[in-house]
Amino acid sequence: MFKHLFKLIWNKKKQNFLLMTEMLFSFLVLFAVFTLLVYYYDNYKKPMGFEYQNVWVISYNNAYQTKSTDSLNTYYEILRQNIKAMPEVRDLSFCSFNTPFTNNMSQGRVTYHKKEFYHMNFYTADDSYPATMNMQILEGRWFNKTDIVAKDKPIVINSDTKEQLFGKGTAVGQLISNGDDKDKMMRVIGVVQSIKVKGDYAPAGLGLYQRSDTGSLRWFGKIMVQVTPGANAAFEGRLYKTLANYMKNSNVEIEHLTNKRTSINYFTLVPMIVLSIVGVFLAINVALGLFGVLWYNINQRRGEIGLRRAVGASGGAVSSQLIYESMILATLSLIVGSFFAVQFPLLNVFDLSAGIYISAMLLAILFIYTLVFLCSLYPGRQAAAIYPAVALHEE
Numbered sequence: 001m002f003k004h005l006f007k008l009i010w011n012k013k014k015q016n017f018l019l020m021t022e023m024l025f026s027f028l029v030l031f032a033v034f035t036l037l038v039y040y041y042d043n044y045k046k047p048m049g050f051e052y053q054n055v056w057v058i059s060y061n062n063a064y065q066t067k068s069t070d071s072l073n074t075y076y077e078i079l080r081q082n083i084k085a086m087p088e089v090r091d092l093s094f095c096s097f098n099t100p101f102t103n104n105m106s107q108g109r110v111t112y113h114k115k116e117f118y119h120m121n122f123y124t125a126d127d128s129y130p131a132t133m134n135m136q137i138l139e140g141r142w143f144n145k146t147d148i149v150a151k152d153k154p155i156v157i158n159s160d161t162k163e164q165l166f167g168k169g170t171a172v173g174q175l176i177s178n179g180d181d182k183d184k185m186m187r188v189i190g191v192v193q194s195i196k197v198k199g200d201y202a203p204a205g206l207g208l209y210q211r212s213d214t215g216s217l218r219w220f221g222k223i224m225v226q227v228t229p230g231a232n233a234a235f236e237g238r239l240y241k242t243l244a245n246y247m248k249n250s251n252v253e254i255e256h257l258t259n260k261r262t263s264i265n266y267f268t269l270v271p272m273i274v275l276s277i278v279g280v281f282l283a284i285n286v287a288l289g290l291f292g293v294l295w296y297n298i299n300q301r302r303g304e305i306g307l308r309r310a311v312g313a314s315g316g317a318v319s320s321q322l323i324y325e326s327m328i329l330a331t332l333s334l335i336v337g338s339f340f341a342v343q344f345p346l347l348n349v350f351d352l353s354a355g356i357y358i359s360a361m362l363l364a365i366l367f368i369y370t371l372v373f374l375c376s377l378y379p380g381r382q383a384a385a386i387y388p389a390v391a392l393h394e395e
Contacts, residue, residue, distance in 0.1 A: 006099040016329055019293050023333035023372075027364050031341050033279040033350070034360035034367075036272045040201040042356060049158075049195030049204065050100070051134040052257040054090075054231070058097050058223040059244065059253040069214045076217050079246055083223070086239065088231040093132040093224045094212065096124040098198040100133075101260035109179030110186075110208065112165045116179055119196075120161070121205045124216055129194065129209075132226045140172040143211040143262030152187040158194040158207035199264040226256040283371060290326065295382070305383055315384030322383055326376040327369070334365055 064075045076094065083092055097104045098121065106122045129135070130142045138159060147154040152175060162171045175185045186208075188311035192205035212220070227235070236254055243252045305318055341361045 002083045012339045015293065015296075019289055020329055022286055022289050023090045023182055023335050023368060026279075026286045027337035027341065027368050029275070029279050029282050029333055030364040030367055031064070031337070031360055033272070033283045034363040035273045035344075035356060036275060038359045038363070040268075040272060043196070043203050044200050046196070046204070047193065049135065052100060052261060053134065054235075055231055055253045055257045056225045056227060057257060057260070058225060058239075059221060059255070060223070060243070060247055060250045061221055064247070072217050074212060079243075082242060082246060083225065083239070084376070086235070086242075088228050088235045090228060091128055091132045092226070093129040093215065094126050094220050095129060095219055095222050095224055096122075096216075098123060098197070099222050099224060100195065101196075101199060101257055101264045103264075110165075110176050110178045111179050113172075117161075117206060118179075120179075123207060123209045124212050124220075125209060126212045129224070132224045133195070135195065136193040138191045138193060139170070140188070142190055142192075143209075144371055147189070147211055150187070152185045154189045154211060155171060155186045156190040156191055156192055156209040157188055158204060158209075160194045160204050161208060163207045164206060171367075199261060199268050201265060202270045222330050283367075286368075287371060287375050290372060291379065295379055297367050319380035319384040322380045323373065323376040327370050330368055330372040332364060334368060338365070 064072065066072055066075075080092065080094075083089055096106060097188055098106050107114050108122055109118045110120050111117075127143050127145075130137060139162075140156070142156060143154060155176075157165075157171060165171070165176065166174060171188050171191050174188045175187065178184050192209070194207060196202060196204050197207075198205075225239075240252060240254055243250075308318060309315075318354060338361060341357070341364075343349070344352075345357040
């Protein structure tokens with residue numbers, strides 16, 4: 001039977017070529033769409049790593065200019081005490097500009113056992129950062145005042161970095177070097193749960209935390225503040241007034257992490273939405289093309305179908321023949337498309353895991369087969385309804 005079907009397809013190769021090409025390009029676009037969808041879902045189901053609901057971000061600049069380190073420390077310590085004295089404030093932390101849900105980044109590379117790791121995110125924060133963010137410490141500890149006299153610079157890494165550098169081994173106590181200054185060794189004192197700083201759909205990435213020192217206050221521009229759940233606009237107004245009165249030469253801005261998370265999620269989803277629209281457009285084109293070709297074939301083959309019915313073929317057999325022909329055309333297109341798709345995990349394109357590509361490829365294949373099957377059902381029923389006498393009379 002299949003030999004006969006292949007012969008029929010080969011005899012109409014010019015008619016089927018465009019349809020197969022359309023299926024091939026649709027598969028490739030759907031493969032890209034499903035790769036993005038699986039990638040986003042894989043990131044989405046991972047934990048956020050911290051509690052952002054009641055955390056506000058205060059941005060400031062040019063707050064206090066002095067060459068005296070003691071005066072600078074005193075200035076910001078008074079500011080800390082003023083903010084913390086408010087009943088609605090649970091904790092706060094001074095930190096670098098790359099706060100969660102912002103586009104600011106500070107990346108570099110580190111070296112461990114002569115192997116370099118790129119795209120490492122460097123964060124600088126004070127001792128109260130994990131309490132403010134409700135971060136989970138998985139191993140070791142966070143920074144404290146004893147780290148001031150440490151021989152090797154103490155650092156805390158996130159769980160993604162630990163997995164990349166040390167696998168299932170112990171990270172605490174290990175020495176790694178800064179890629180830009182290999183003579184300066186850094187000692188891991190703790191591991192925290194990775195936090196998704198770029199929103200729900202982006203990976204946490206590699207992360208390394210450094211303890212702020214006396215010079216950090218000169219370039220810091222962010223304060224993370226954890227507030228009570230009942231903190232409202234009236235409190236925000238009082239907080240802004242306190243900051244503006246204290247930092248008279250500074251531009252102060254207060255943002256909520258919940259709003260920043262929503263904004264960065266929209267920005268992340270834009271490529272997926274655009275590709276999904278293109279994928280739906282191509283799927284509709286394939287469906288319309290398939291309907292057109294099958295109807296054309298039925299009208300061109302009424303004599304053949306009538307003859308088959310006259311010699312005893314049932315309506316179901318005629319309908320199945322058309323469905324099988326469509327599925328074979330789809331299979332030939334998917335074989336070619338899978339050859340190109342499988343190159344992505346083999347060549348490690350875009351540094352995504354092979355599981356994401358394989359899942360996307362299987363979803364695209366399933367979608368194409370389902371679409372072709374559904375589009376073949378109605379023309380198949382039309383062919384099965386042809387009466388032998390009428391068809392042969394028309395011939």
